[in-house]
Ligand SMILES: [Zn+2]
């Protein structure tokens with residue numbers, strides 16, 4: 001493991017001793033992680049978390065903008081002289097999950113979610129991400145006379161999606177200028193990953209997370225007594241046929257070498273065992289890693305639903321809503337970043353991974369400027385963690401150390417890279 005981080009001066013490479021600075025910074029950053037973890041807040045409600053983050057950044061002397069995209073914060077730091085401009089993003093929101101871990105700072109918080117009281121927990125590790133970025137902020141600030149360029153730190157809310165009827169997240173931050181003045185050349189982010197141990201990281205070339213779309217469908221027929229089906233237009237039978245036929249889109253219309261998912265998540269209809277209802281409604285999610293496949297799925301879903309309901313003599317209302325686009329790691333940047341990660345952690349701890357069909361709001365940033373997103377191992381050897389979004393998800397404090405070290409090294413490597421614009425033009429995987 002590298003114990004120091006280098007920065008280029010005009011004539012020589014001077015090491016910035018990471019451990020020397022980090023030793024002093026670490027206790028405070030770990031304490032902030034505990035505070036954020038113990039007081040989690042749902043999407044678009046990260047007021048306390050944002051206040052804590054903004055307070056720390058102000059203490060460090062950062063000039064900050066608050067309330068960007070509801071609760072987001074943008075902080076800019078200039079080094080010794082002008083140079084490359086790099087952004088790093090962390091997310092701050094928690095989930096309606098009741099925590100069940102042995103962490104001494106575990107959350108006992110509750111909040112109202114969709115009209116019901118729910119436990120709230122950092123079951124997606126965003127407390128780790130915010131703490132890591134504050135650690136990076138503090139290290140960069142302490143060494144700002146030793147590197148050139150500008151770093152833009154973006155703390156965003158509502159990564160998990162704003163509540164129904166509200167705006168929020170990365171797209172709103174971009175709309176409100178998070179990527180302007182100055183415009184970063186590239187953006188970085190990391191995410192806690194419970195399938196890797198502390199000390200390991202993973203990354204993908206090209207697509208890393210899926211596009212996530214949402215659909216809702218109402219199938220309308222004609223109500224009748226269950227004993228007289230010939231007098232009905234049965235929406236239950238139509239819905240069943242539609243559900244089956246949607247899966248044939250995956251098996252018959254999508255190139256089998258390309259990933260795609262259509263999942264129906266809710267089906268509702270009917271009021272009594274012997275009444276054929278007049279309608280059935282359903283909702284679901286569509287996941288893809290390629291915009292062409294996404295287009296095929298949307299088009300074929302329309303055709304299948306229209307064809308099936310017509311064949312049965314029914315009617316329908318279909319709404320297809322595009323959500324996060326695919327999160328694509330810029331190929332040139334990913335190659336550069338992989339080298340940096342390997343230098344920091346050793347090649348055996350840096351794993352190339354398959355993309356997941358999960359989704360990431362970071363896609364909005366990475367669609368505007370070249371992006372690189374990697375997965376941070378958070379499970380301490382000898383302990384176990386549940387999956388992301390589960391009550392047993394458990395990220396160890398020691399992951400903060402690795403997150404700060406890898407992210408700081410990566411951003412310093414990018415700041416000192418003379419040929420960065422060339423790397424960012426290279427789309428070859
Ligand atoms: Zn999540």
Ligand SMILES: [Zn+2]
Nearest residue numbers: 124125126191
């Ligand atoms: Zn997350």
